Amino acid sequence: MDTLELLVWLIPLPPLLAFLIILLVTRGNKLLSDIVAVAAILGTWGLSLTVFFNAISTEHLGEHPLRAAFTWLPLGESVETSFQIGAMVDPLTAVMLFFVPLTASMIFIYSTGYMATGHYWTEIKGGHGHDDHAGEEGDDHGHEMVVDSAGRNLVRFDATAWKARFMALIALFASGMLLLSVADNLLLLFIGWEIMGFCSYALIGFWHNRVYPNQPKRITPMFAGIKAFMTTRVADVIMLLGIAWLYSYTGTLSFREIMYNEAMLHALESSAFPNIVALSTLTVGGVIGLLLFAGAVGKSAQFPLHTWLPDAMEGPTPVSAMIHAATMVSAGVYMIIRMYPIISTGFHGHGFTPTMQIVAGIGAFTALFSATIAVAQRDIKKVLAYSTISQLGYMVAAVGIGAYVAAAFHLMTHAIFKALLFMGSGSVIHAVEHGEEHAHHHGHHFPIDFDAQDMFNMGGLWKRIPVTAWTFLIGGLALSGFPLVTAGFWSKDEILADAFAHAPAVFVVLAIAAFLTAFYTMRQIGLTFAGEPRTHAAEEATQTDWRMNLPLIILAFFAITAGFVGVHQDFPVLGRLLGENPFHHFVGGALLEHPETLAFSFTPLILSIVIALSGLLVGWLIYVRKPLAAGQEDPLKKLLGPIHTLLENKYYMDELYDWAVIRPSMWFAEKFVYLFIDRGIIDGILHFIARSVEWMAFRNKDFDTHVINGGADQVVEGIGGLSDSFKYVQSGRVQQYLAVAVAGLLMLVGVFVWTLFLR
């Protein structure tokens, strides 16, 4: 192992150390905790960039990745059979090392600003107040108390109370994501995957005592955390089955040994799945691919396990930016790109396998499905959440049609501009919350359920928070695929071009989704920034501090430029200018089978430009040209009628799950397992035994009273005369112990004699 390969190991380390340091040492000091966390992530960024620049300057990195492995778990009497774990940097990991530490660093800096102020409503229970965490004090003095519709006593709670803990958790999260990125085998990847799962749970429910007065239907952070955890758990178990099967089939989980090994891939391809008629076209590799894909469905929030992600927006906004946009949800897509040779088992450039059809189908469906929902949302973060699901659907669909390089490209650009958009929205929310506080001081009264995230409470913010507005516009245009000058255009165009060439059906679906994407993005920008303020809170909104603005500006820069690494070489003018599509050549070398370069075609390009621009135009006509006035309804409502209601309610998916899964499970747990099995059968048997014994005991009572007690009493009286100090020792217990021991010995002799002579 030379120094560079050791550096790869060190990449996940600084945030992990930061987590431990904050937890054990600095948790009482917010400023110090901020410094530790930010220093750690910047250190990691430095390490990553060093490795990254070395990686991209290495010739044939795909054939000779940077790799440092060691024997971890011995599985037998020799070292050869041991399980090796290691860190590896191949082209795909190098891409991750470019954007993960970048977005993470920005979000860390942003968090130090975002978590510095704010309040929310919380319930006071039985006079105890809040849990007092050592070294972290909640400040709820000097605020009014109200009683909500459910009769609960509520106070305003200082949202910054647990800031140190927040920094510790996001540091642990970053460490998990980086571990996943540099892992050279599925097990280590899965460990990182689960660390992130836990952190996601803890961070979504970070404000675990927050309640929403007078919004009884709104999910609280605590339950949102549980929901996210449970939903992804379902997927993770299926994924674990896939990992176990892969291991038992191949004897290794190392990416290189499976993916870069023709014999292994051939074996996975040639063995048909045990003959169940309906599945007879599946190979073992295909089924394992499907199981692994299930993990990605959970983690990357694909239909039908997507419902947790919108609710995950209950977490603090930096969390939404990092976990639910830039990194963790990308992990699912990263994994299936990584596992592409297994998912595409049997696919050699033509004839999609059943597994790939399923992957492409779910991806494309999700892309369209959630784009339609995003159109009708009022909450600024919910729009972005559904947009994230939709964009992840693009990537999944791209993997399904064999365009994994395009998927990786979009993964990178999307992480950057979506992190930008989320942080922008956080900045907006922050500004409106501040506006509310200001207006409150100026004598304006707000209803208790005033929602600072509702876009209909905003408007006219362009002049109040210009930095946020400009950067948000850049992010939004990138998301819409605004031609030529945004990163999102290039990556989305590559997916669409691939789909156009190989799978026209997927292209149509994705194109419609692209139109909707452009439309809802413009709607969001219009509702938030255009026109005049619709509430006093929006009127008094102010730009926030530099810690929140700086990351926005840096990410906006990348949201424009990051796309230029993947411009097709035959693209007019730009293709020549920017070199021979470096991204495609770099990432394409990651696998044994290099992907063919798609011939350049103008048709999908022009189509995607037209689609994006028309979406933006429609949005502009409705929401920017004639900005909404205060109290005005969404014009879309009239336009779409009942469909709008359906979309606004997310196709009633949550209600469906509640009815089809949650209630039956609760019923099963309550009525069947608890009342029937536990209380009925098991307790019944126990009671029966107890009664029988009681009955026998009663019958034997006479015998007991006269014979046994009589004898024992005499012994006790005899011993009782001995000296007091020896009471404990001479109680007869040691003799009893020894008697049992000797009885045990005799019993063993008996057993032995029996086995020896009387068998």
Place this chain on the structure above:
Amino acid sequence: MFTESIPFLQVVVPILPEIGLLILLLTVLLVDLFTRLVRKRTLGVVTGVGMIVIMLANLFVGFSLVNDASYAGTALGGMIRYDMLALMFRTMVLIAGALTAFISIDTPVVGKQGEYFGILTVATMGLSLMSAAADLMMVFLAVETASISLYILAGFLRDSKLSTEAGLKYYLFGAATAGLFLYGLSLLFGFTGETNIYNLAAPLGEMFAGDDTGAFAVAVALLLLLVGFGFKVAAVPFHFWTPDVYQGAPTSTTAFISTASKAASFALLVRVFDAVWPVEVAVYWTGLLAAMAVITMTLGNLLAIVQKNIKRMLAYSSIAQAGYTLIGVVALTETDLGTAAVAFYMFMYVLTNIAAFTVISVISNTTGTDEIADFAGLSRRSFPLTLAMILALLSLSGVPPLAGFFGKFFLFAAAVDAGYTWLAIIGVLNAIVALYYYLTVVKVMFVDPNEDTRPLVITPAFAAVLWISGVGILLMGVIAAPWWNWALNAAQSITAMAP
């Protein structure tokens, strides 16, 4: 026997730790004589640091010489066997001794008594000899040297009824089983005329194959030895002393008995049973031990659930842990993995249990009792202490990535490898049961409200022990391979160079 002169080094090296401990003993007694009461902390520091120095020296010498043909094998006229197994278990015993000395520094009463540290050193010496003994005479001498010292250590608090009771009970029970054990040893000598354990197998094999009487006699000797070992490792039905002694003895002594004594006993058990019993007998004793393993872990775990006192709970837990470890002993006739798993498990157990008892010491120093209820709200009183306790409890219950997980993994892997899959399954089921009572303590630490707000003092000595054991638990778990390789070498060494 000593017809030719043996080079000095070949005499000294195999008993290097014992020589070191003897010097340390004299040093401790001298220090005790010349220090005033207020500065008595020096005693514990000298003992602990001394043992660590001895351990490191022994490791250094051991790794360079243990595979050297002129040192390896039996030494000192066959009394001692110098091999990797001895080296590994001596290391464990010395670590346990050193950490116990550090804990003792701040344990009330015992921390200021020179005798306590002196006897601790002698006990360590006995246990170190047990790890290497290769002759029936040496076996008994080593066991008794250790045992008698431990009786005194257990009853050291003369003013505490519980402690004196513990010492006396331990002694009575130990004396009785020692008698049976000695009787078994004498039978072996009587049958064969040999005392070196490596010379017994052949004549015993003949005798066992001979007639029914001979077979029965061998069986009786086997069972008598089993009683002795059953007592030492606290296996059912020879475990009754454990809860009373663990509860009554000073906490530092409990830590020592539960770790060093158990480890050395397993070293001896593995060595003796592997060497003494011929192949024909193996079927029987493995069957018996398998049954004992099942009963021991099941009973230990079930009884641990209902305990209110943390030391009693850990006593039953340690019975259960002995049960798991017996699985490895059962497997050793079939595969080297068995012995290796025992060695690995004991190493991790020494570190883990000492960590747990250290936390208990800190808390009982403030509260004066050892109830599980004392742990209520510990997470809000002292987070580092909570973290240490969680590490220990999760390691004991076998949660990855801590050392305990790999310990159990290797034990069960050895069982499966040796064809005892059912035993591994029972082990896993027991581990699930055990998780309940270990996690109950975690729940108490985090969820239960704390009434007590007195500060918990983590003295430098306690902190040192917690750091050493905590890092060890993590290290043996996250990077298990080097330790496992060491254990495998140890396992191979007991058969590799048998004379």
